[in-house]
Amino acid sequence: MTSTARVALITGASQGIGEGLVAGYRKLGYAVVANSRTIxxxxxxxxxxxxxxxxxxxxxxxxxxxxxxHFGRIDTVINNAGIFIAKPFTDYTDDDYDATTGVNLRGFFEISRAATAQMLEQGSGGHLVTISTTLVEHASSAVPSALASLTKGGLNAATRALAIEYAARGIRSNAVALGIIRTPMHAPSEYAALAALHPVGHVGEVSDVVDAVLYLENAPFVTGEILHVDGGQSAGH
Incomplete structure (x- = not known):
């Protein structure tokens, strides 16, 4: 099957933010390639x-x-799959390191590299979006997460590097840095405490993330941006 529609590839697409992004891109008229370990x-x-x-x-x-x-092209990649493990630095294990770097770094690297090559071959530009965390730039003693900073911090830097490297070829690169979002990765009992991390006093919803990503999709003059969707967490406390 081939399609004249634009095509978005979304990782971590089986639930939560990824599932919401699949629905959001379909509403835009995109064909969607939905990936997760089990989909x-x-x-x-x-x-x-x-x-x-x-x-x-x-x-x-x-x-x-x-x-x-299947679809004949790729126009957008959403690197949504990620692992977040919050614990004191000295409590991290080698398995934690391998799991986090495997998904957060190798996943981004292999898919983005292959998709960018395809976009260049198509010659019609494209868009890379990476889901990151605001904790990279605004660490919190309440949520020790050095492995997230190690990996997602690198992805923020790569986001900007790719934006500049491919700007003249029509490929944009952006990231969305999140606060706490209501997804299946958190138990409902945790949200009251997690809400306190945000100046607005509540956690975000999947729809907030989808709206941010779709804004970037429809903003051709925006590239190299780390867009914070974090209830004001990045602005201060």
Whole structure:
């Protein structure tokens, strides 16, 4: 199957933010390639589920290849899959390190590299979006998360580097730095305490993230941006 529609590839697409992004891009009229380690079949012929663990070598390239084989192109990549482990630095294990760097770094690297090459071949530009965390720039003693800073901080830097490297080729690169968002990764009992991290006094919703990403999608003059969707957390306390 090939499609004349624009095509978005979204990782971590089975639930939470990723699931919301799939719906958001479909409303824009995009075909969507939806990836996660386990992803359900879709009744929508314009949604291609592609299972795979992006932390594993070669999986990112395979996902991109399947996307191009099925839809014929890739226009947008949303690097949404990520691992966040909050614990004191000296309590991190080698397994924590391998899991976090595998998904956050290898997943981003392999998919973005392969997709960018495809965008360049198409010659019609493209868009890379990475989901990050505001804790990279505004650390909190209440949420010790050095591994997130190590990986997502690097991705913020790569976001800007790619924006400049490919600006003249029509490929934009942006990131969305999040506060706490109401998703299945948090127990409902945690939200009262987590809300206190944000000056607005509440956590964010998946729709807040989707709106931010779709704003970037429809903002051709914006590239190299780290857009904070964090209830004011990045501004201060």
């Amino acid at each position: 359900a079949a879709s009744d929508d012929p314009m949604v291609l589920p592609v299972p795979g663990d992006v932390a594993q070598a070669g999986v990112g390239r395979r996902i991109v290849n399947e996307a191009v084989e």
